[in-house]
Amino acid sequence: MIMMKKKYLITFIVICILAIGTAAISAYWYLQNFAQRTIELNEPEQLFVLKRGTSIANLVKQVEQESLMTDAYLIPYLMKIHPELQGIKSGTYQLSATMTVEQFLQLLVSGKEVQFAIKFVEGKQAKEWLATLKNMPDIELTLTDKSLGEVAKQLSIEGAIEGWLYPDTYHYTPGTTDVAILNRAYQKMKIALQTIWDERDEGLPYQTPYQLLIMASIIEKETGVDDERSKVSSVFVNRLKYKMKLQTDPTVIYGMGEQYKGRLTRKDLQDKENPYNTYVIYGLPPTPIAMPSLASLQAAAHPATTNYLYFVADGQGGHTFTTNYADHDKAVKAYWRLMSSQNN
Structure with a gap:
């Protein structure tokens, strides 16, 4: 009789252990399945803001409020079997519609905010x-x-x-x-x-890096054609060396500010009150007139070796460069003839 009772007890214990084990295994695999579920977004991509000091419990509430997933209450249990998912960090994160619950938590742990x-x-x-x-x-x-x-x-x-x-x-x-x-x-x-200044050509008419910066800004406004930048630079460098006025429209326009209405007049070019009027002043204007690119900085530091003193638009996206006023005047007239023919 006693042996029979022991047998039943052992059987009961075994059944309980098996039941608990089965339940544990089922719970484990259920959590694993939960981890691989795709989060629910209304858009292909969505931002998720996790505030500083947010607890796991509050994370669950936020996920539920934003309807990112069903069974969000399982998050703490998932973190228990995967401790590496516990160290969530505050920030603004980019979520994607293909992201799983596990990837969502991994993102919060990584601290890799959207950029x-x-x-x-x-x-x-x-x-x-x-x-x-x-x-x-x-x-x-x-x-x-x-x-x-x-x-x-x-x-x-x-x-x-x-x-x-x-x-x-x-x-x-x-x-x-x-x-x-x-x-x-x-x-x-x-x-x-500073790097470009240290590597500049010798004999340039700049006393400081700032003057090179000013020149680069003028080059930037005069041309967007890369292989012309060093030629434009050579024109202005030559003019400075010969103590000629730069006579560049972009500086005048910059100095006019809101008064510029899209076209320069003779009065504008004769305005002695405009400190950026390079048709009046000698040398460089007082400050840069724009943010120059690296290419324009390089051109200011390494102008082409030319005798050019003038340039004018050629009507085809580039410029015609000349060494004397007579040829420059011809180039100007050719430009206006081209403009006139295109307007007719």
Whole structure:
């Protein structure tokens, strides 16, 4: 009788162990299946913002509120069998519709926030770059009401900000300040300018790296054709060496600011009150007139070896370069004849 009871007890214990084991295995595989489920998004891609200090319990609530998955209550249990999924980090994350629950948690643990890109275009002015910043997503704007002079001070730039920001594409995470992005552009320009200054040709008519920066900005505004930049540079370098006025329209236009209405007049070219009027002043204007590209910086430092003193648009996207005024006058007349024939 006693033996019979022991047998039943042992059988019962075995059955309980098997039942518990089966339940545990079933729970394990259920969690594994849950981990491989695809999250539920309304769009192919969606942002998920996890605030600093969010607990696992609050993560579950947020996931439920945003309807990212069913059975979100299983997340803590999944983390118990996969401890590597527990160390979630705050941030803004890019979710995709093909992402599994496990990949979602792995992303939160990685801390790899979504990155946005902002492109600063060469030849643009500082005010245009600031306008671009205002229209980008998830940038903390701190410069909205600041003048260009105040922005320069924020970046520790002595003098005008114009020309001091390097044209490039910059990546940033949500919450990055506008100052931080501009500072990266400033630091990159400082390094590029110093490197190019150190490697410049001998005998150039620049006393400082800043003067080279000014020249590069003028080249940038005069041509977008890469193989012309060094020729344009040679014209201005030759003019400076001969103590001729630069006589370049973009500087006049820059100095006019909002007064420029799309066309320069004789009065504009004779305006002695415009400090950027290179038809009146000798030498370089007081500051750069735009953000120069690396190609224009290189052209300013390494002008072509020519005797050119003039250039004018050829009507086909490039320019005609000449060494004397008589030939320049012919090139100007040829340009206007071409323009006239195209308008008829």
